[in-house]
Amino acid sequence: MAVTIDKNKCTGCGECTQQCPLDALKVEDGKAVVDEGACAECGACVDACPASAISL
Ligand code: SF4
Ligand code: SF4
Structure with a gap:
């Protein structure tokens, strides 16, 4: 399991990547993507x- 990111809403600001304690998020092509194996919800x-x- 992992978080779901609504690509229509995501602005690519990167704020989430700074808050994730497990480095499970990154911004690719202007949208956040989650490493589902790393996310602890x-x-x-x-x-x-x-x-x-x-x-x-
Ligand atoms: S980059 Fe992360 S914090 Fe910024 S809008 Fe997208 S999902 Fe939200
Ligand atoms: S572990 Fe998962 S729910 Fe927690 S901040 Fe990282 S991506 Fe978000």
């Missing part, structure tokens, strides 16, 4: 995203 990125693009 802690929820930190969900709260950090200013565009509300991430959900658990």
Whole structure:
């Protein structure tokens, strides 16, 4: 399991990549992508995203 990123909402700001304690997020081609194997579903990125693009 991992978080879901709504690519229509994501602005590529990178805020979530700075908040993930496991480095499971990165921005590729202007959109956040999650390494599903690394995500522990802690929820930190969900709260950090200013565009509300991430959900658990
Ligand atoms: S839920 Fe936690 S572990 Fe998963 S991508 Fe977000 S911040 Fe990282
Ligand atoms: S914080 Fe939200 S808008 Fe910014 S890169 Fe991450 S998912 Fe996209």
